[in-house]
Amino acid sequence: MHYSFSLSLTVPLLILISLHSIPHVSTNQHQNKQPPPNKKNLQPNSMDPSELETLFKIMETMSSDQTWRASYPNPCKPGSSWVGIECKPGIDNNHFLHVTRLDFGTPPNPTCKNTSTFPYQIFHLPYLQSIFFIQCFTHSKTTISLPQNRLFSSSLQQLSLRSNPALTGSIPYQISSLNSLQILTLSQNRLIGKIPAEISRLISLIHLDLSYNLLTGTLPSQLGSLTHLVGLDLSYNSLTGSIPNTIGQLGLLQKLDLSSNLLTGTIPNSIVGLNSLVFVALSNNRLRGNFPKELGKLQGLQYFIMDDNPMFTSLPLEFGQLQKLQELRLANSGFSGTIPQTLGLLTNLSTLSLQNNRLTGEIPVSFGNLSHIYHLNLSRNSLEGLVPFNSNFLKRLGKNLDLSGNPGLCLNNYPSEANAVVSVGVNNICGNNSKIKPINKKSEAPPSIGLTSSSFFLFIALVVFTLHHHQIFFSV
Numbered sequence: 018m019h020y021s022f023s024l025s026l027t028v029p030l031l032i033l034i035s036l037h038s039i040p041h042v043s044t045n046q047h048q049n050k051q052p053p054p055n056k057k058n059l060q061p062n063s064m065d066p067s068e069l070e071t072l073f074k075i076m077e078t079m080s081s082d083q084t085w086r087a088s089y090p091n092p093c094k095p096g097s098s099w100v101g102i103e104c105k106p107g108i109d110n111n112h113f114l115h116v117t118r119l120d121f122g123t124p125p126n127p128t129c130k131n132t133s134t135f136p137y138q139i140f141h142l143p144y145l146q147s148i149f150f151i152q153c154f155t156h157s158k159t160t161i162s163l164p165q166n167r168l169f170s171s172s173l174q175q176l177s178l179r180s181n182p183a184l185t186g187s188i189p190y191q192i193s194s195l196n197s198l199q200i201l202t203l204s205q206n207r208l209i210g211k212i213p214a215e216i217s218r219l220i221s222l223i224h225l226d227l228s229y230n231l232l233t234g235t236l237p238s239q240l241g242s243l244t245h246l247v248g249l250d251l252s253y254n255s256l257t258g259s260i261p262n263t264i265g266q267l268g269l270l271q272k273l274d275l276s277s278n279l280l281t282g283t284i285p286n287s288i289v290g291l292n293s294l295v296f297v298a299l300s301n302n303r304l305r306g307n308f309p310k311e312l313g314k315l316q317g318l319q320y321f322i323m324d325d326n327p328m329f330t331s332l333p334l335e336f337g338q339l340q341k342l343q344e345l346r347l348a349n350s351g352f353s354g355t356i357p358q359t360l361g362l363l364t365n366l367s368t369l370s371l372q373n374n375r376l377t378g379e380i381p382v383s384f385g386n387l388s389h390i391y392h393l394n395l396s397r398n399s400l401e402g403l404v405p406f407n408s409n410f411l412k413r414l415g416k417n418l419d420l421s422g423n424p425g426l427c428l429n430n431y432p433s434e435a436n437a438v439v440s441v442g443v444n445n446i447c448g449n450n451s452k453i454k455p456i457n458k459k460s461e462a463p464p465s466i467g468l469t470s471s472s473f474f475l476f477i478a479l480v481v482f483t484l485h486h487h488q489i490f491f492s493v
Contacts, residue, residue, distance in 0.1 A: 064093050064104075065113045068142060072116055075136045079153070080127040092116075101126035107144060115144035122151035129153035135184070137162045140173070147175040154178075160186030161203075163194070171195070177202040185209065188227070193218040204250070205229040212251075217242040224248040228274065232256060236280075241266035248272040252298065255279055265290045274298040276322065283307065289314045300324040300346070313338030324348040324370065332376075337362045344368040348394070352376060356395075358383055368392040372419065380405055380426075394419045396442060401425025403447050416441075 064072075072092065076085040083089070083099070091097055093104035093114035103118035119139070120126040129150075134157055139148050141164070161184070173195050178184060179202055187210030188203065198219050204226045211234035212227065222243050232254040240249070241263025249270060256278040264273070265287025273291075276298040283306040284299070294315050304326040313335040319342060329351040336345065337359020343366060352374040360369070361383020369387075372394045379402035380395065387393075393414060400423040411418065420426055421442025428446055 063091060063113060064115070068113075068115065068144075071138050071141050075119070075138050075142075076127070078136050078138075079121055079129055079133045081130050082127050099127065103147075105144070116142050117144055118147040119145065120149045120151075122149070122153040129155070131156040133157065134159035135161055137164055140164055143172065145173055147177075148173070149175075149177045150179070150181060151177070152180045154181040154183040156183055158183050158185055160184070161189055161192070161208075163189055163191040165191075172197055174198060175200040175202075178206060179203075180205040182207060187211070188213055188216070188232075190215040192216065195219065196221070198222060200224045202226040203230070207231055209233070211235075212237055212256075214239045216240075219243065220245065222246055226250040227254070229253040234258075236261055236264075236275075238263045240264070244268065246270055247293075250274040251278070253277040257281070259283075260285050260288075262287045264288060267291060269293055272296045275302070277301040280304060284309055286310065291315065292317065294318050296320045298322040299326065302326050305329060308333045308335070310335075312336070315339060316341065318342060319365075320344045322346045324350065326350045328352060332357055332360075332371075334359050336360060339363065340365065342366055343389075346370040347374070349373040355379075356381055356400075360384070361386055364388065366390055370394045371398070372422075373397040376400060379403070380420075385410055390414065392417045395423070396420060397422035399423065399425065402427070404428045404443055411441075 069092075073086050076083075085092075089097060089099055092099065092102055093116065098104065101120040102116060104114040105117045107113055107115050122129055126149075129152075133153060135150075135154065139145060161178070174197055176195065176198060177200065184206040186208065188208060190213040192198075192201075193213070193215040196219065199221050200223060201216075201219065202224070205228070208227070208230040210232065212232060214237045216225075217237065217239035220242065223245055224247060225243065226248070228250045229252070232251075234256065235258035236251070236256060238261040240246075241261065243249075244266060246267050247269055249267070249272065252274045253276070256275075258280065259282030260275065260280060262285045264285060268291065270291050271293050273294065273296070277300065280299075280302040282304065284304065286309045288294075288297075289309050289311045292314070295317055297318065297320065300322050301324065304323075305328050307330050312333060316339070318339050321336075321339070321342065322344065324346050325348070327350065328347075331354035332347070332352055334357050336342070337357060340363065342363050345360075345363070345366065346368065348370045349372070352371070353376065355378035356371065356376055358381045360366075361381050364387065366387055367389050368391065370392070373396070376395075376398040378400065380400060382405040384390075384393070385405050385407065391414070396419040400420075402425065404420065404426055406418075418441045423443070424445075426443045426445065428443055
C-alpha cells in the first residue's frame with residue numbers, strides 16, 4: 018500500500034540523516050559517563066566563618082536561652098536553626114547561607130537577658146534585611162549605637178525597636194547611612210532629643226514610626242523629602258512648633274498621626290494635596306484656627322481624629338464632602354456655631370464625637386439618616402430644640418448615644434421615645450406651642466390624696482365589710 022511504501026523509505030532516510038548530523042557523538046562507553054554536577058546547582062548548607070562568629074557574638078550578648086555555639090553549630094543549615102532566624106543563599110556567592118532576619122524578645126523567639134544592650138554588631142551582618150527587638154532592653158540602660166566606620170549592612174530594610182523602656186539617648190544621625198531602609202520603627206522607648214534632619218536621606222523609607230518616646234524640638238521640614246512614605250507616626254512625644262508645609266509633598270501618605278504633642282499653629286493648606294490619606298490624627302495638641310479651605314479634596318479620608326485642640330472656630334461645611342469618612346472626632350476643641358447639615362450626608366459614618374464644645378442650634382434632621390452610625394456624642398454643648406430621632410434610631414444606638422448637658426433639647430411627647438431619650442440625658446419633652454416641659458423620670462404617679470378607680474372600689478368594699486361586721490357584733 019501507499020502508506021507502507023512511504024514508511025519503508027522514510028525510516029532509513031531519517032536514520033542516515035540523524036547519524037550524519039551528529040558525527041561527534043561517540044559510542045565509546047567511557048564517554049557516556051554523566052558530566053560532573055554544576056557547582057551552581059549545589060545547595061549551600063553552611064555559613065561564612067566570619068559571619069557565623071559575628072552571629073554568635075550577637076546571640077551571646079542578647080540571650081541566655083541556649084548555649085548557642087554548642088546547640089546550633091550551623092544555625093543556617095536547614096533543620097538545625099532556631100525560631101527567630103532566617104537565612105538565604107547569597108546572590109553573588111552561592112557557596113554560603115547568610116542571615117537575613119533576626120527576631121528577639123517575645124516567645125517563641127529568643128528572649129533577652131536583663132543585662133542585654135544594643136548589639137552594634139548587627140550592622141556587620143552584610144546580608145541582614147530585617148531585625149526586631151521587642152521588649153528586649155528593659156533593665157540595663159542602652160542606646161542605639163552604629164559603627165563609626167563604614168557600615169557593612171547596606172542591605173538592611175527593616176529596623177524595629179519597640180517597647181524597650183531602657184532604650185534611651187537620641188536617634189543617631191548616622192542612621193541615615195542605612196540607605197536601603199524601608200521600615201523604621203522606634204516606638205515605645207525612652208528616646209530623647211530632636212528628630213535628626215538627616216533622616217530625610219532615607220529616601221526608600223515607606224513607614225516611619227517614632228511614637229511614644231520623649232522626643233522634643235520641631236518637625237524637620239526635610240521630612241517632605243521622604244516621598245515614598247506611606248505611614249508617618251510621631252504621636253505621644255513633646256514635639257513643638259507648627260506642622261511644616263512640606264508635609265504636602267508626601268503624595269503617597271496614607272496614615273498621618275501627630276497626636277499628643279505640643280504642636281501649635283494651623284493645619285497647613287498643603288495637606289489637601291495628600292490624595293492618598295486614609296487616617297489623620299491630630300488630637301491633644303495646641304492647634305487652632307480655621308481648617309484648610311479645600312478640605313473636601315481628601316476623598317479617600319476615612320478617619321479624622323482631632324479632639325482636644327483650642328480651635329475656637331466653626332465646623333466647616335466641607336466635612337460633608339468626605340463621603341468615605343467613618344470616624345469624625347472633634348470633641349473638646351471650642352467649636353462654636355451650628356452643626357452643619359452636610360454632616361448628615363456622611364452615610365458611612367460610624368462614630369461622630371462633638372462633645373464639650375460650644376455648639377448651638379438644633380441637631381440636624383439629616384442625622385436620622387445616618388444608617389451606619391454606632392457612636393454619637395453631642396453632650397455638653399448648647400444645643401436646643403426637638404431631638405430628630407425616632408424610636409428605632411434610639412434603640413439601635415442605645416448607650417452609645419449621649420445628648421446630656423444640652424438643657425434646651427426636648428423630644429416628642431411619645432412615651433416610647435421619652436423613655437429612650439431620658440436614658441441618654443434629655444429630660445424635657447416638647448409641649449404645645451414648642452413649650453418645654455420636664456419629663457417625670459419615674460413611671461409611677463407621685464403621691465396624692467386622690468384615689469384611683471380601683472383603689473376607690475377597694476375602699477368601698479372595705480367600708481361595707483366593716484359596717485357589716487359591726488352590725489353582727491352589736492346584734493350579738
